[in-house]
Amino acid sequence: MNRLKKLIWFESMFLIKTKTIIYLLGVFITMLVLSIVFPMNFNSDIDYKMVLGSVASVIIQFLGIGLIGLLCNLFYRDKKFSYHYWFIKHKITITDIVRSRFIFYNILFSLLAGLMFIASSIIFIFMYEVNISFYSYLYMLVLVILSTTYVVSLMIMISALVVDFVSSSGLFILIWFTIGIINGVTPYLGGYLSPLDASSVQSGVISEISGIGSNFIAEIDIYSYLLALLLPVIYAFVFYLISIKFNKYKRGIN
Amino acid sequence: MITIKSLQFKYSKSNNFIFKGTSVCIPEKSFIALLAPNGVGKTTLVKILTKQISNYTGEVKIHDEDLRNIKYNIYDVVSILTTDMKTPKFLTVAESIKFSLEAFDNYTEEKLNELIALFDLEEHRNKKISQLSSGLERRTELAQTLSNQSDLVILDEPCNALDYNSVVDTLKVIKKIKDLNKTIIYSTHQFSEVESLYTHCITIKDNKLSLVSREDINDDLHKYYSSVYKLGV
Numbered sequence: 454m455n456r457l458k459k460l461i462w463f464e465s466m467f468l469i470k471t472k473t474i475i476y477l478l479g480v481f482i483t484m485l486v487l488s489i490v491f492p493m494n495f496n497s498d499i500d501y502k503m504v505l506g507s508v509a510s511v512i513i514q515f516l517g518i519g520l521i522g523l524l525c526n527l528f529y530r531d532k533k534f535s536y537h538y539w540f541i542k543h544k545i546t547i548t549d550i551v552r553s554r555f556i557f558y559n560i561l562f563s564l565l566a567g568l569m570f571i572a573s574s575i576i577f578i579f580m581y582e583v584n585i586s587f588y589s590y591l592y593m594l595v596l597v598i599l600s601t602t603y604v605v606s607l608m609i610m611i612s613a614l615v616v617d618f619v620s621s622s623g624l625f626i627l628i629w630f631t632i633g634i635i636n637g638v639t640p641y642l643g644g645y646l647s648p649l650d651a652s653s654v655q656s657g658v659i660s661e662i663s664g665i666g667s668n669f670i671a672e673i674d675i676y677s678y679l680l681a682l683l684l685p686v687i688y689a690f691v692f693y694l695i696s697i698k699f700n701k702y703k704r705g706i707n
Numbered sequence: 708m709i710t711i712k713s714l715q716f717k718y719s720k721s722n723n724f725i726f727k728g729t730s731v732c733i734p735e736k737s738f739i740a741l742l743a744p745n746g747v748g749k750t751t752l753v754k755i756l757t758k759q760i761s762n763y764t765g766e767v768k769i770h771d772e773d774l775r776n777i778k779y780n781i782y783d784v785v786s787i788l789t790t791d792m793k794t795p796k797f798l799t800v801a802e803s804i805k806f807s808l809e810a811f812d813n814y815t816e817e818k819l820n821e822l823i824a825l826f827d828l829e830e831h832r833n834k835k836i837s838q839l840s841s842g843l844e845r846r847t848e849l850a851q852t853l854s855n856q857s858d859l860v861i862l863d864e865p866c867n868a869l870d871y872n873s874v875v876d877t878l879k880v881i882k883k884i885k886d887l888n889k890t891i892i893y894s895t896h897q898f899s900e901v902e903s904l905y906t907h908c909i910t911i912k913d914n915k916l917s918l919v920s921r922e923d924i925n926d927d928l929h930k931y932y933s934s935v936y937k938l939g940v
Contacts, residue, residue, distance in 0.1 A: 459809060463795075470797035470835070538792030543810035544780045 456545055460553035473523060480519035481565055487511055488573045492665075499665075501581035502589070506663025508573040509593045510656055512566050513648050517604040517625065520562065524608035525621040527554060528701060532616075537702060547702040554609055555693050559602045566601040570594055589662050596681060600648040600655055603685035607647075610692040613700040648685055655681045708859065708890050709733035709756070709769050711916065716751065716763035725751045726763070727914035733892070733907070735858075738885050739918075740905035741894040747911045749894040753789070753863045756892075757781055769859065783811070788852040789863040796837035800828050800847050803836060807854035826850045826880055842873025846880050853884065860884060861892045866900055874900070898933055 468474045492499060492507035531537040531550075540550060571594065608625055615621040629649055636644060636652040648655035658681040659665070661673040711731045717724040725748040733739055743749050754760040755767055758774055758781045767774045769784060777784075794803045804822055808814035823832050826846045836844055845865060852860065865881065866874045878900060885891060885904055892909075893901050907920050 455809070455812075459806060463806070466802070467795070467797060534795065535791055535793040536795055538789065539794060542782060542787060542792055543807060544782050545810065 456549045457553050457556070460540075460545065460549060461557045464554065464557045476522060477565075480516075481569060484512060484516060484519060485569050485572060487515065488569065489576060492577075499581075501577060501583050502585040502663045503665040504577045504581060505570075505574055505585060505590065505593060506659045506665040508570060508577075509597050509659050509663075510651070510665075512569060512597050513600040513604075513655060514651065516562070516566060516601060517608060517629065517649065520605070520608060521622045521625060524558065524605065525612050525625055526618045527558075527609060527612040529612065529616070529618045529621065547700060548697055550702070551609075551613060551693070551696045551700055555606060555689075555696070558609060559605050559689070562605045563598045563601045567594055567598045570597045585663075592678070593659065593662060596655060596658065599682055599685045602689045603648055606689035606692040610696045613696040616701060645680065645684060647688070648681075654684065657681075708735040708737075709767070710771075711765070711767050713765035714755070714763055714767065714916075715765050716755065716760065719762075724914050726916070728765070729915045730765075731909060731916040731918045733890065733909075733918070735890055736888050737890055737906045738901075738904050739890075739892045740898070740901035740908045741892055741911075742896065742898060742901075742908055743911035744896050748914075749896075749911065750789075750863060752911075752916070753787070753861055753892075753894060756861060757785055757787055782855060784857050785859050785861060786852045786855050786857050787861045787863070788848055788865055790865075790867045794836050794844065794848055794851065797835060799833050799835055800839070800843075800850075801832040803847060804828075804850050804854060807851040811855035813854060813856060822850045822853060825853075825883060840873065841869050842876040845869060845873065845877050849877070849880055849884065853887075857889075859890045859892075861894070863894045864896075865893070866895070866897070878904070898929075902933070 468477065488508040488511045491511050492504040531540070537550075574590070607628070608621075611621045611624050611628075615624055632647045633650045635642065635646060636650045644650075644652055644654045644657060647653060650656070654677055657673055658678055661677075709732070711729065711733075714726045714729050715724065716726045741749055741752065751760065755763060756769070756774075758777070761775055769777075774781070798806070801819065801823065805814060805819055808818055808822070823829055826849060828843070828846060828850065831839060831843055831847075836847065839847065849862075849865070852862075862881065866877050869877060881891075881893070882904060893904070895901060905921060907918055908924060909916055909918050
């Protein structure tokens with residue numbers, strides 16, 4: 454526990470002192486602007502819940518792209534600056550490093566994504582009449598938060614498995630496109646693979662709640678609502694286990 | 708303190724042995740100058756002593772415990788400074804030493820101040836590592852190395868890549884560590900660095916380790932290593 458706390462402190466210091474926090478701020482401001490501007494492209498019939506549906510989709514599908522610079526670089530950074538020897542000398546294990554990064558970045562970005570959704574929903578109150586139930590709103594907020602854990606965990610896993618930044622960021626983009634292709638060909642299967650695509654079960658549920666976008670999943674029922682929440686968490690846990698087992702530290706970081 | 712018996716080791720991709728059935732016993736509270744040219748096995752020996760390499764034959768014991776049977780973290784009993792680990796540049800001197808003390812469950816504000824004072828880092832304590840000269844950075848790393856308070860300190864080429872003034876500065880600090888009555892293994896290929904410090908020399912020749920005490924040091928060996936580099940401390 455002490456080592457985890459130290460590592461989380463270390464990551465916080467890294468974000469603050471290397472001014473990476475400014476980059477993150479830029480990413481989230483851009484995402485916020487995108488979330489606000491994107492729904493405005495729709496026709497005048499758009500209402501408050503459609504706007505929120507659009508905001509949720511934008512956050513879930515595009516946040517990953519903004520975070521590539523930080524998350525796909527996470528383990529390459531250790532190699533580049535020789536931090537890994539420094540950690541090991543301080544009795545910090547590889548599992549500690551991987552675990553702390555999963556905990557820290559998942560909490561940080563899920564909270565930021567949640568805050569972004571709340572901020573957008575507050576801004577749009579001044580433009581549209583509120584026509585969404587509290588529970589539907591809460592559901593979309595939780596969906597945004599949990600889907601963010603999928604994106605963050607996937608990126609951390611790729612960073613832990615692939616040797617350098619160019620390869621890991623390239624692989625993330627490749628996975629992003631591949632999921633889109635799989636969803637396009639077999640939406641029923643693809644929809645359950647990742648929230649990153651417009652034809653995912655998450656997008657289907659958002660479409661069902663807000664009336665925006667298209668539902669590629671044949672039938673949205675109570676199980677779809679549950680799966681949309683649970684699948685990102687299950688996948689995130691699988692990504693965590695893969696990272697612990699097959700990270701590049703174990704295969705010799707150099 | 709450290710007993711090495713019939714040590715035999717070669718890297719899996721190489722046909723040549725680094726150590727071939729060598730034995731040596733390192734006495735407690737000694738300052739060992741581990742002397743050998745580059746590529747002969749100094750760093751390999753350091754890696755064996757810190758359990759980074761364990762596929763050797765023979766026996767290596769620290770405090771009468773076989774390294775391969777040790778269940779606790781080796782860095783609880785061995786303090787090590789190597790050139791391939793770098794302190795994160797964005798931390799301050801005090802933060803990095805505090806991190807080390809906390810990692811070894813030794814942190815108190817007094818201990819932090821004690822280490823900072825011992826290594827003359829008071830005026831630099833709030834500077835980032837990136838703002839330090841290479842000599843000051845090495846001093847900070849030495850302070851971190853001592854944070855686990857173990858009796859055995861391994862310094863793997865601590866003056867490597869330092870300029871003349873930084874070498875002088877670093878050696879002054881190492882003299883302070885020697886005065887703490889710890890067992891120190893100082894690996895180098897430059898005899899002049901340890902000339903005034905060592906109590907024993909370990910040389911590596913023909914895949915064998917041989918330990919000679921200061922009193923018994925051979926004139927030829929002294930001349931050989933002295934001729935490589937000369938530095939006053």
